[in-house]
Amino acid sequence: MTDVHIVGAGIHAFGRHDDKSGLDQGVHAVREALADTGVDWSDLQFGFGASEAAGNADAVLPRLGLTGMQFINVKNGCAAGGSALLSGYWAIKSGEFDLGIVVGFDKHPRGAFNPKPSDSGLPDWYGDIGLMLTTQFFGNKINRYMGLHGISATTLGRVAEKAFENGLRAPHAWRREALGLNAIMNSRMISDPLTQYMFCSPAEGGAALILASDRKMRELGLKGPKLRGAAVRTRLTGSFEVFAPSLDVERSPSPTELASKACYEMAGVGPSDIDVAQLQDTESGAEIMHMAENGFCQDGEQERMLAEGETKLGGKLPVNTDGGCLACGEPIGASGLRQVYENVQQLRGRADARQVEGAKLGYSQVYGAPGLSACVILEA
Amino acid sequence: MGLAPIAEGLFEVVGDTPHLIGGRRKSDGRMVFPLPTGPEAANFDAVRLAPEGKLWSFTVQRFRPKSPPYAGVESEADFKPYALGYVELPGQVIVESRIETDDFAALKIGAPMRLKLVPFKKTDGEALSYAFAPAA
Numbered sequence: 119m120t121d122v123h124i125v126g127a128g129i130h131a132f133g134r135h136d137d138k139s140g141l142d143q144g145v146h147a148v149r150e151a152l153a154d155t156g157v158d159w160s161d162l163q164f165g166f167g168a169s170e171a172a173g174n175a176d177a178v179l180p181r182l183g184l185t186g187m188q189f190i191n192v193k194n195g196c197a198a199g200g201s202a203l204l205s206g207y208w209a210i211k212s213g214e215f216d217l218g219i220v221v222g223f224d225k226h227p228r229g230a231f232n233p234k235p236s237d238s239g240l241p242d243w244y245g246d247i248g249l250m251l252t253t254q255f256f257g258n259k260i261n262r263y264m265g266l267h268g269i270s271a272t273t274l275g276r277v278a279e280k281a282f283e284n285g286l287r288a289p290h291a292w293r294r295e296a297l298g299l300n301a302i303m304n305s306r307m308i309s310d311p312l313t314q315y316m317f318c319s320p321a322e323g324g325a326a327l328i329l330a331s332d333r334k335m336r337e338l339g340l341k342g343p344k345l346r347g348a349a350v351r352t353r354l355t356g357s358f359e360v361f362a363p364s365l366d367v368e369r370s371p372s373p374t375e376l377a378s379k380a381c382y383e384m385a386g387v388g389p390s391d392i393d394v395a396q397l398q399d400t401e402s403g404a405e406i407m408h409m410a411e412n413g414f415c416q417d418g419e420q421e422r423m424l425a426e427g428e429t430k431l432g433g434k435l436p437v438n439t440d441g442g443c444l445a446c447g448e449p450i451g452a453s454g455l456r457q458v459y460e461n462v463q464q465l466r467g468r469a470d471a472r473q474v475e476g477a478k479l480g481y482s483q484v485y486g487a488p489g490l491s492a493c494v495i496l497e498a
Numbered sequence: 499m500g501l502a503p504i505a506e507g508l509f510e511v512v513g514d515t516p517h518l519i520g521g522r523r524k525s526d527g528r529m530v531f532p533l534p535t536g537p538e539a540a541n542f543d544a545v546r547l548a549p550e551g552k553l554w555s556f557t558v559q560r561f562r563p564k565s566p567p568y569a570g571v572e573s574e575a576d577f578k579p580y581a582l583g584y585v586e587l588p589g590q591v592i593v594e595s596r597i598e599t600d601d602f603a604a605l606k607i608g609a610p611m612r613l614k615l616v617p618f619k620k621t622d623g624e625a626l627s628y629a630f631a632p633a634a
């Protein structure tokens with residue numbers, strides 16, 4: 119089987135863009151990725167596209183050219199972008215195609231969304247009495263973790279502080295100003311122990327990656343990081359996920375632990391080999407827990423690691439070098455691809471002010487509703 | 499209290515003690531709450547859940563949730579933050595619930611909790627709901 123490489127990457131800055139649709143931002147990202155490679159749209163054999171709230175991803179086709187290519191829309195909750203990438207990976211790995219694109223874009227309304235209980239198969243009373251909020255899930259999950267593993271609220275604040283510091287150095291980030299630890303800790307409490315600036319916001323943006331087989335890459339005279347591993351896994355009975363009126367007493371590994379393990383096995387590397395990581399940080403607590411779930415530390419070690427700056431730029435394992443979801447916001451269709459875009463920039467030495475020197479292996483993990491995770495390992 | 503329950507089949511009172519009603523799946527014994535309704539109900543046996551358990555985790559809802567789905571009658575101005583979380587009923591299931599307390603700082607994982615039935619003021623009238631409270 120052939121190796122698969124990412125030979126081009128493009129992005130539309132994340133944030134709020136009142137004058138542009140989600141589709142506009144997706145098309146922008148595709149054009150940037152094409153320009154990055156010199157490949158023509160008409161040369162692409164396939165596409166996989168992800169958009170959760172900004173219409174159908176295949177609406178890019180009339181804008182970019184109706185070439186007859188295979189194009190498939192991917193919907194897979196918060197891992198839609200990661201799933202599109204995985205689909206492209208297998209399309210080439212299988213030998214069926216040797217050049218294609220994955221694109222993700224989105225545009226969400228402002229503020230927390232208000233889901234209907236019936237959409238999740240839940241009874242109305244659950245929403246009536248005030249239990250139907252995603253923010254509560256995040257508060258509950260990190261509060262238990264902190265209680266069991268000795269993580270302090272200050273450590274949650276440090277995660278957000280780092281995110282805004284990094285966002286300042288990433289041209290595609292949304293929030294591009296540093297925010298001190300005190301300002302983060304003292305911002306409005308949303309769902310204890312998480313404050314306003316410890317949560318990411320729904321946002322807009324687009325990202326696109328061009329994939330090629332080893333042979334095609336050489337034929338075109340291109341270069342790019344190799345996809346060493348890619349895996350998507352869903353929840354088990356006994357996993358703690360959003361909107362759960364009950365949980366099983368017997369607990370089980372999270373979908374992230376499953377996807378992570380599968381991805382390391384596929385790549386033949388372990389957590390200690392990774393030079394830079396992009397981890398799902400829907401809120402500060404998620405980054406803390408995902409550090410352990412992806413094998414980068416033992417439960418509870420995060421307290422020391424954050425205090426010593428191990429996950430900052432210049433630290434032992436820089437995490438969320440572009441500010442992650444906290445600084446970029448979370449346009450669902452694009453978010454997982456934004457992580458991979460960031461790793462591609464890091465591995466190609468193009469991350470400028472946020473460059474991790476000599477980065478050879480990049481890890482990314484996107485997690486979300488209704489309980490799934492997608493992990494990717496890239497090698498320079 | 500003569501209030502109608504917020505949903506049928508959610509809880510029952512035996513003697514003076516309230517119980518939530520859960521379901522045990524016939525195929526594998528997995529316990530869930532609430533007891534499923536509709537066609538799915540045929541796969542479950544009703545189980546009267548333990549009225550006492552231990553706090554598994556908790557958080558505090560600090561702003562008035564959006565309506566819909568929230569049906570509380572209070573406005574943004576007179577909204578009071580409420581605690582909620584999960585209570586582990588030993589050997590059965592971990593259930594989500596509002597936690598009745600004004601002393602949020604005193605909540606601790608592992609603390610004993612007891613079920614009570616509480617009035618809930620909805621926009622279309624008052625109903626009887628459930629909550630766990632510290633079993634001091």
